[in-house]
Amino acid sequence: MSDPTIHDPAFNFAYLDEQTKRMIRRSILKAVAIPGYQVPFASREMPLPYGWGTGGLQLTCALIGLDDVLKVIDQGADDTTNAVNIRRFIARTTGVQTTTQTTEATLIQTRHRIPETPLKAGQILVFQVPQPEPMFRLEPRETERRRMHAMADYGLMQVRLYEDIARHGRVATTYDYPVMVEDRYLMSPSPIPKFDVPKLDQSPALMLFGAGREKRIHALPPFTRVEPLDFDDYPFERQRWDSACALCGSRESFLDEMIMDDAGARQFICSDTDWCGAQ
Amino acid sequence: MYVAVKGGERAIDAADQWVRTRRRGDRALAELTVAQIQAQLHRSVARVMAEGALFDPQLAALAIKQAAGDLVEAAFLLRAYRTTLPRLADSLPVDTAQMRIERRISATFKEVPGGQILGPTIDYGQRLLDFSLLEDETSSDALAPVAKSIPTRSIPGDGLATAPPRVTELMSRDGLLEAEQPAEGDPEPADLTREPLRFPAARPLRLQALARGDEGYLLGLGYSTQRGYAHTHPFVGELRVGRVEVSVVAPELGFAVVLGEVELTECQMINQFAGSDEAPPMFTRGYGLVFGQGERKSIAMALVDRALRATELGEPETAPAQDQEFVLSHCDNLEASGFVQHLKLPHHVDFQSELELLRRLRADHGARES
Numbered sequence: 001m002s003d004p005t006i007h008d009p010a011f012n013f014a015y016l017d018e019q020t021k022r023m024i025r026r027s028i029l030k031a032v033a034i035p036g037y038q039v040p041f042a043s044r045e046m047p048l049p050y051g052w053g054t055g056g057l058q059l060t061c062a063l064i065g066l067d068d069v070l071k072v073i074d075q076g077a078d079d080t081t082n083a084v085n086i087r088r089f090i091a092r093t094t095g096v097q098t099t100t101q102t103t104e105a106t107l108i109q110t111r112h113r114i115p116e117t118p119l120k121a122g123q124i125l126v127f128q129v130p131q132p133e134p135m136f137r138l139e140p141r142e143t144e145r146r147r148m149h150a151m152a153d154y155g156l157m158q159v160r161l162y163e164d165i166a167r168h169g170r171v172a173t174t175y176d177y178p179v180m181v182e183d184r185y186l187m188s189p190s191p192i193p194k195f196d197v198p199k200l201d202q203s204p205a206l207m208l209f210g211a212g213r214e215k216r217i218h219a220l221p222p223f224t225r226v227e228p229l230d231f232d233d234y235p236f237e238r239q240r241w242d243s244a245c246a247l248c249g250s251r252e253s254f255l256d257e258m259i260m261d262d263a264g265a266r267q268f269i270c271s272d273t274d275w276c277g278a279q
Numbered sequence: 280m281y282v283a284v285k286g287g288e289r290a291i292d293a294a295d296q297w298v299r300t301r302r303r304g305d306r307a308l309a310e311l312t313v314a315q316i317q318a319q320l321h322r323s324v325a326r327v328m329a330e331g332a333l334f335d336p337q338l339a340a341l342a343i344k345q346a347a348g349d350l351v352e353a354a355f356l357l358r359a360y361r362t363t364l365p366r367l368a369d370s371l372p373v374d375t376a377q378m379r380i381e382r383r384i385s386a387t388f389k390e391v392p393g394g395q396i397l398g399p400t401i402d403y404g405q406r407l408l409d410f411s412l413l414e415d416e417t418s419s420d421a422l423a424p425v426a427k428s429i430p431t432r433s434i435p436g437d438g439l440a441t442a443p444p445r446v447t448e449l450m451s452r453d454g455l456l457e458a459e460q461p462a463e464g465d466p467e468p469a470d471l472t473r474e475p476l477r478f479p480a481a482r483p484l485r486l487q488a489l490a491r492g493d494e495g496y497l498l499g500l501g502y503s504t505q506r507g508y509a510h511t512h513p514f515v516g517e518l519r520v521g522r523v524e525v526s527v528v529a530p531e532l533g534f535a536v537v538l539g540e541v542e543l544t545e546c547q548m549i550n551q552f553a554g555s556d557e558a559p560p561m562f563t564r565g566y567g568l569v570f571g572q573g574e575r576k577s578i579a580m581a582l583v584d585r586a587l588r589a590t591e592l593g594e595p596e597t598a599p600a601q602d603q604e605f606v607l608s609h610c611d612n613l614e615a616s617g618f619v620q621h622l623k624l625p626h627h628v629d630f631q632s633e634l635e636l637l638r639r640l641r642a643d644h645g646a647r648e649s
Contacts, residue, residue: 017365040475045358050617052624075628079287082624088288112628130618141604143478168640174632193632213614215475239635256627257634271628 005088007095014061015093020044024062024217028208031219036181037149038132043215053086053111054212056128060090060109063124063208069097071105076113076254076271083111100274112175114196116253116275119205121222127190129211132218134178134188154186157229165234174239178229186229187218195239195254200226243268248279302347316340325542325571326350330612331357332472332491334541334570351493351612358613366473368527371535375545375568377442378521382572385446386515387549393443398520399572446517447547447564456516456549456562478604485587485607486580490568492610494576500586500600501579509586509598512551513565520544520572544573548581557593 007013014021020042027041046054064070070090074083078100086109087098099105102117111128119125138156139145148154157178164172176191179200189200190209200207200220207220220226230236244251246267253275255268270276303310317324317340327339331354338360342353382398385391397403450456468483476488489497504511522540529536546567554560565585567577586600599605609615 011363015363017363019365020362040477042473042475044362045355045613046362047359049355049620050614051619051621052617054617075625080625081287081291084288084291111624112626130621141478142608143604169643170639172636172640174636175629191626191629193628195632213618239632241635254628255631257631271631 005091005095008092011093013094014064014090015046016044016058016061021062024058027217028059028062028219031208031217032206032221034185035220035224036185036187036218038216038218040215041217043212046212048086048089050213051130052082053109053128055210055214055217056109056111056126056212057086057089057210058212059126059208059210059217060107061093063126064090064094064096064107066094066096068106069099069104071099071102071108071274072110073108073113073115073272073274074111075256076115077273079273101278102274112191112193113254113271114192114199116250116270116272117278118199119203121204123205125203125205125207127192127207127209129188129190129209129216129218130213131176132188132209132211132214132216134176134186149185152184152186154180154229157186161229161231165231170237171230171234177236180227180229181220182225183227187226189226193239193254194228194237197226197228197236198238200224202226241268245270245276245279248276250276250279302345311344313337313340313344316343322572323348323350323353325569325573326494326576327353327357328570329573329576330354330491330493331361333357333361351616355613355616368529370525370527370538373523373525373541373543375519375523375543376445376448378519378523378543378545379540380442380519380521382520383443383517384515385517387446387450387517391443391446391517392449445547447549450516450549450562454561457558457564459564476607478607479590480603480607482584482588482591485603486566486568486584488607488610489580489583492580493612493615494573494579496610496612496615497576497579497583500606501582503598504582504586504600509589509594509601511565511582511585513582513585514549514551515578516547516549516564518544518546518574518577520574542571544569544571544577546574546577546581548578548585550585552592555593557591563588563592 012018023042027039031037031039043055043058046057048054048057070087072078072083072087074080077083090096091098102108102115105123107124107126108115109126109128114125133145135145135148135157138160139148148156161171164170173194175193176188177194177197179187179189179197181187189197202223202225203220204222206222209218211217228236241255243255245253245255247269250270253270253272256271258267258269260267317336320343323343324336324339327342327350328334328336330351331339331342339353339357342356343350345356346352380396382400383393383396385395447456451458462481469481471484471487476484480488522542524537524540526535526537528534548565548567550563550565552558552561552563563585565581567580567584569577569580583600583606586598587603587606589596589601596602
């Protein structure tokens with residue numbers, strides 16, 4: 001765990017003013033009360049560009065308290081540039097302790113991954129979400145999509161998956177895989193790989209999804225039933241690798257592929273750096 | 280070990296330092312001051328204030344300096360700063376009829392009450408590079424007498440007892456031009472900065488979004504309406520540039536107090552309209568209002584505003600500029616710039632997933648072929 005940075009007094013604790021935090025917390029409560037439903041919120045401009053985690057950042061800033069321990073990951077790693085930048089920003093504006101260890105953290109902000117270490121009750125996982133609407137490629141109009149959600153009219157998505165199977169023999173969605181929440185709302189899990197989708201189901205941790213640019217929050221309270229969309233004869237499949245991690249030898253984690261030399265030699269290593277180090 | 284996207288804190292600090300060095304440029308030259316930017320690059324300052332949605336010329340100039348002249352980035356800096364400011368009060372609506380006018384023209388009448396006032400404009404000069412600007416001011420004093428021959432305030436506003444009436448007001452008296460009336464019951468307009476944009480969006484909300492929208496985007500969309508994509512038969516009824524007072528009612532006083540002035544450009548577009556099932560034939564309106572001298576943007580905004588009224592006026596919706604979800608969801612350059620550039624962030628987890636799928640699909644394909 002790192003030493004806490006001194007909170008920069010030029011900014012309010014966690015950057016946002018208290019009214020804004022309250023507005024975001026109320027939206028979070030509503031999202032938790034209706035799992036999988038996208039709650040509109042008055043997203044603010046943050047000192048980070050839209051699309052770089054402003055939604056997740058606003059959730060984190062609205063929730064974080066002095067006794068929290070924060071972990072920030074991007075693509076599973078604590079040391080990717082944007083994760084470093086976000087962690088430094090929150091540390092600077094709050095002075096809270098930060099960590100790279102999943103088990104130590106009370107609040108984890110993530111982009112595109114769920115840690116391999118199973119989460120515990122009491123932990124909060126905040127996802128950065130570029131596009132909260134699972135059907136945006138199928139129906140660009142929000143007015144129409146609202147109607148579809150209201151009526152749980154998700155045939156369009158089923159047809160799309162069916163077309164994949166008809167054309168390719170398998171579902172060709174590998175990340176941001178559409179899931180059904182408690183048999184009611186179709187939800188985007190954010191662009192996490194298919195590999196991480198089973199971790200959403202019945203998780204003891206609270207999962208919050210913030211889309212700053214699109215101004216929506218959605219949530220999975222602990223122990224929510226989350227099922228990937230599939231067919232009886234074409235059940236959901238997780239990704240798998242033929243290799244093991246070249247660093248820790250793990251065969252059960254998501255592996256990133258590295259190109260090692262000009263000849264194109266490949267190596268696979270864990271995307272979750274904390275997990276890899278602990279093996 | 281793979282280091283391409285794993286920057287770490289030292290690399291980020293070094294990158295930041297490099298940006299600062301580059302911004303400063305050649306140290307043999309004097310440093311650009313914020314006051315110089317504010318005074319001499321006032322058109323940039325105006326654009327940054329408009330898209331940054333904050334009227335503060337000094338901070339806008341600071342943002343331009345910090346962004347090394349990147350105006351979209353400067354608007355972003357200003358907006359991020361705006362987030363930290365508490366909302367103290369709402370001003371009373373500004374009255375552009377009472378504008379202290381610097382420039383005011385109408386394209387619909389040769390002469391209008393109050394006169395055509397050219398003001399500071401490049402519209403009727405030739406766009407020739409002025410090589411005298413290469414010289415320092417001291418050595419090009421030839422310009423000075425010309426400048427001096429122009430009285431500092433020959434313009435009305437200061438001189439005129441009353442501001443000239445709006446051209447559109449003169450026209451709407453005889454019913455040829457639609458009256459501008461608040462919606463039934465004059466409801467409080469929604470506030471884009473306090474509530475997320477939802478569709479369908481009423482006109483006040485649309486105008487708020489357009490006023491802070493990207494100038495280039497609105498220019499392109501407005502232009503498209505002139506080229507057959509939702510033609511709106513526009514005429515510039517009036518374009519006025521000047522200063523208006525901003526006042527608030529202080530609760531403890533109970534009356535309005537003037538806080539200061541903001542510079543605005545207002546475009547009242549008059550559009551021919553043949554009538555539909557919903558409305559009789561009449562001239563209709565499009566409206567543009569931006570901070571600073573922003574004529575290009577205010578005209579483009581008025582074109583787009585009018586195009587977006589298609590539903591209300593019962594016109595067929597066929598063009599991008601008429602589609603409010605399309606127009607409003609994409610007009611904010613902070614959102615657009617951020618999301619377009621987020622493609623620079625690492626995506627190797629998603630890409631890995633696609634790679635794995637593609638290999639499997641190719642293997643399936645190979646198996647079928649053989």
